Amino acid sequence: MRSEAIVRASIIQRIFENESARVVVLQGPAGHGKSTTMQQIKSLCEERGYLTGWLTLDEADNDQRRLAIHLQALLNSITAAFKKMASEDAESGTPEKRREKTDWMIDQLIKIGRPVALFFDDFQVLNNKSVMTCFRDLVERVPANARFFIGSRSVPDLGLARLVVNQKALILRADDLRFSPSEVEEFFASSDDLLVNETERSAIYRRTEGWPAALQLFKLTLNNPAVRKSLGDLGNYRPRELAEYLADNVLTLQKPKVQEFLLRTSLLQRLSGPLCDAVTGWNNSREILLELERSGLFLRSLDSDLHWFKYHALFSSFLAEQLRSQSSDIAREVHERAADWHLSQGMYEETVHHAIAAKKFSMAADVMNIWMTQLVVSAQLITVERWYDRLPFEEIAKRPDLAIKFAWPLIFLRRTQKLKPLLELLETFKGSGDYANTKDSAVALAMAAICADDLPKSFEIISSVELEGRDPQGFSAFELSAGANLVGYHYFASSNFESARKYLALARAYGERGDAAFSSGYTVGVRGVSLMAQGQLREALDCFRQAFAEQRMHIDKSFASAALVSCYVWALYEAGELDQVESLFVQYHDVITSTVLLDFLAVAYMAMARTHDARGRPNKALEILDEAEHIAYANGWQRLLRIVNWERVRRGLLLSGIEKGRAIAATITPPASPLSEDRIFFADEFEGEAFGRIRLAIHETDASVATALLTDDMAKHRHRSYRLIKLYLLDAQLQVKRGASNAAHRSLRKALQLGAPGGFVRCYLDEGNTILHLLKEEYQAVLDAGSQDVPFGTDREHLEKLLHASGTDLTRTSNPLSPEPLEPLTDREKEILIFLANGVSNKEMAGRIFVSENTVKFHLKNIYSKLSVGSRLQAITAARQLGLLH
Template identity: 30%
Template structure:
């Protein structure tokens, strides 16, 4: 579902046939083209837009033009017009980003701007981008986005801002850097000679030099005052007396002069001007729909007004769309309300007529604005809900939220669906704390209504929003109950909300371990979201399927699906793609491509940092900590996992605590702190790690008792990833237990499961016992290529394997690299320290030191301390 484009907003007003060329200002504007920004800032009626259009029309640079209005405060709508306008410069600009603009979830504007800048860099020729009426933009995020754009803008691009107010941008910094060209109100004032030329050539008046000077003095060179005064003087017999009759500031002058201009028009034209002043843009058919009191068509009247120079500005080359001069429109609107006995009622009716016309012509956003202006809550509410996709999801979240905030609670209680829309808008803008109170208000209001289809759909929408809130907290039970309730109550035609809810339900099944149900829900959500253009759900459902493929050990297929998610997310990637990058990191780790695994892990952290209230960055840090352990960087792993734990506890990311504890247990095992490792594994109920601790303690029987039920459970639930992980550890435990036959058979079974996915690291990380078992299987000629690859990677000699980064490359001939602790003890042995001395220096038990000695001798394939030292020197370890 796209945001409808009003093409006249992208049309640069053509130069008037009769105009005073402002040579001094055009020269100043030309000189400023070598800077980043030109700001033309002055009150209404100063001739800002006329100057810019005349300047650009006389130049040779292509122009992208946007006439801003209040609706552009919605980031998605602003970006839609920005990208569309720039397609006048490069036809393909933004073509890959448009689907992202219609996402129900807020997307980071800086990401969009970065993508835009990358595309602009490919444009070879200089061009100009104009924001007309920039002052109507009032939202901080858009100011930040424009500041971001200015900071990184390529040299072939020049930005022009036409505004009544000082832009909320780093103007001072740009000024200091000589990157700013400024045209202010004082620059725009007509000089005596310019005023004389305007009055004579444009307005057709013959005035004495004294009267010209008097008029220029009275208006202070203000073009709007000059124009209205000239229109008034055309019917004056005593021009000098007329000029002496008005004085004061601009607003008083214009009030007086507009009165003079209007009284010179027919009653029909006066009423036309007043009634159509409610419109931001004018077309013949639209004026006919609003103004119903004339036998003359709206198009004919607009043509007359343009010829009479009555403050109408053409907005396209065909003269089908116009607008009134902004200040003229403001004064007409004031007069409409003040001179009509039933002003408010008539104004409301006019806005309603305009809203109906816009809706009939497919411009729901404009229809909504006029419905709000008409104070027609029912019509506005219907337009917000939309027929196929709510207005919230089509770039309207900011104006809709502003409107909802303005309504009294009585109005919202009368339409409980508006409370729900209110909650949805807050959710979309990241204002999480305000969501639940709005949902409670909706439920309270619903108690006064009959349980009809509309009420049921509203109840379903409330449940769907609660399910979405629970997704961010990984609360599977809450997600499941609320999602099922939502699907029971939502109307069958409410596809946007039903689709998002189906995905939420799939996520809950996934958390529960019911992968079959999760897959079914993801496929259903994907099918519908692709049909209705619900881009975010398309991406999230695809991501869910990739995770299921990975969990089913289909690593190649999962990698392809993760890459597809990256394509959906664009370049640079949408932050939600952090999960796809983390999935790829895990897969490349398993393939023992540690360099690419680290690259994707770092990318995941970078993308996750752009999201709010998410634990994805912590998940990526946990992965990188495990990667550092594999690379032999224990201190780096410890630092990273400590940082991850701090963030997780600070933000209550409870689901990440067990993953953090897993890495901490592995670190403690490497440091031979078996007591703490056992305590932590038990505290967080980590049975596989508990088995590892038991194995390290030499209690293989207890480790078997821990692992065998886990394998049965994984097979029963078809948890293929858990099954493979458990089988490999079981093989090592059986080996330690002395049952080589069972250990070897377990490895054979694991190889059959692992070979299609290309698993490597799961074998390598089990160390020397696994290598010995693989060698035994290889003797029988089973799966020779795969086992040969695994044995090669175990030695750290493969093209992607990195081995132990703390040991020399020629030490790779060892069956298994020495650990950091073993290297430390080996150095002390070489210094001649006894086992007891080593135990005292390292604060270890004597039995622990003796155990390390046995491991060192086994790995070096020696029997005595002296042989160990000699062998270590030969290998470059000492």
């Protein structure tokens, strides 16, 4: 904090008096003193014993993976400071040992146990939806020992309105940040060599309205008599015009050499002595920087060692415009020299920026080729795309390895139009080079094919690649890891689980060798789904939980997490953990929507839609299915479209009957070229044509067709326990339709025996009332057996878990499965029950039936009592069991 800066006492007082405000936003246009004020707050926080951390954001932080790396570094620095402070504080005792890198940002802040203040400056540069979602999650859950301070030119879209109402956030706007008349007086009085009388001070205050940057510009220029004389003529100047007028005077007051220095260095994103020497050709730049910083000439240090500096954005933009208007050749020379210097220091991002500004595209492409290895494997996909958009395509086309590296992020970001010319180029490289030097495009083309859902083409390409027995390094290790993932996926689809495990292990080994956080989520996702397919749901959940923690997923909502989270959501759904399903899906919605492959997206969306249905929100379920359908059309994913529509068929059959299901099924276009019937891709294992055709046949009471379809599917996929559970449940429904109760229970028991060890829940309940009725009959048989052996090896604990999840009350003293309500429902209560089933809120019900909201609550209370339930979901489930809802 600058010693001569005016202390913003009133602002600081408001902040520290509002201790309940965990988030403080300082919002105002450039030059309103946001950074300076936050520096003062930071110093005072440190005096009060806070641990502090500061992160200045820039445009590149719209890459969520890059931002995650910076947030982790910020937390590590605070943790390191905490460890040092704790070791020096004898009274604090020995702190528990903490990992250097923790998994959860909020959890880490809580564990520190001391007050923490985090400062985020230049927040207005963030516009990526996923990044904003990440910050929204953070500000909503700031722990009691932490405060977030945000400096931004605009109010960030972080859901602050609710936080402000709840006194959890405080927003200080431009009017709050402007200097008061007394502060303006103090500001000018702090300069011994500048005498400003009351009239001049009042005129300056009127012209600037307390705008701190303009006041500083006046302070720097009032030694110029022309500026003093012009005070009365500046009333019509707009803020930008006033700033330019004053900045021009600031520049002309400097010595010629300082003017030249200011102009030449204005094109630099940050400044250091050696860098400025390189672009000016001088050898005393550090001394000039220190003098400028001491004089308050809109230059601030970025570190305590006074090594790096940065101009105020308002001042540097003015200087840069002046330089370009004076000489475009000099501007280009500055960029060239800056590019050369940054390259010599291994600073690739700044090198590429200045090389492109200097139109040295060949140099920029060569540097990108080096830098891309790091960017792609660490999943900084948005950063890669940003530079792809700025490089001429002809420079990329000259470098096969660069073209391949650029293709990967665009494939996973699903940038179909941008990919077209690249894929055409990659076809010419296929099979013509070696992987060690990233010259063969086969793996990238195989991944592009699977992203386009052309699975046969993908498997055909990848089968030609020798994956085993290699010793890959760097980017080739990442590529071969992705190739091994594809082969593992292929074997999984063919029910060859052991070969799938082998190649997924190979993928993981190659990924670790290439430090490819990028592909690890994909590897673990397929591995966990493979375990689920074999009936090992508990093992799959353990696999997902461990990987979820290792990858710091709560911070890193990038592609590295999206594939894993999608599969985790599915596993949690099958285990009946609906709260976690909803929480994870909402948190990771944006990244799942924008970056994952078809199967991953499908299972996440289907799980969320069914969660809404299970919680009595059918309209919300339809919204999710509609969104998935939109994504399918946008990406040309016909298979996803079919999966969504077969899910609509399932819901139609359960909720409305055969006519609805048949009508929806008639609209589904069959695949142009069906896959091998022996292959099952995991989204189709959740829901798809095979299950849909069987359901239709059962509801049509076409026993011969249903039996044939079931028998054929069971024979082909006898190694897939999860699929067999669902097939046996369908067979149980068929037997009920045929009136074969004993056969129905035999099929149900087979399904229970397969699902109990893994703890499967939802695949039973999703089949509706017929299966629920059979489960209750099965449980009644268990109750009737008393202390005797449980009949037919049925797992009572599993049965009770299923019935409890269905909303069945097992605590009733009489027959817990009694099929009648304790008292008949009135017509009005039946009407409200229908509203409940359709997800209508209490307020909406009151409006529709012209009663008060309290009256609706009274009727709901009676309904719950008569049905012996305690919630909306249980009421809906019980009503369906009793035939009150169809």
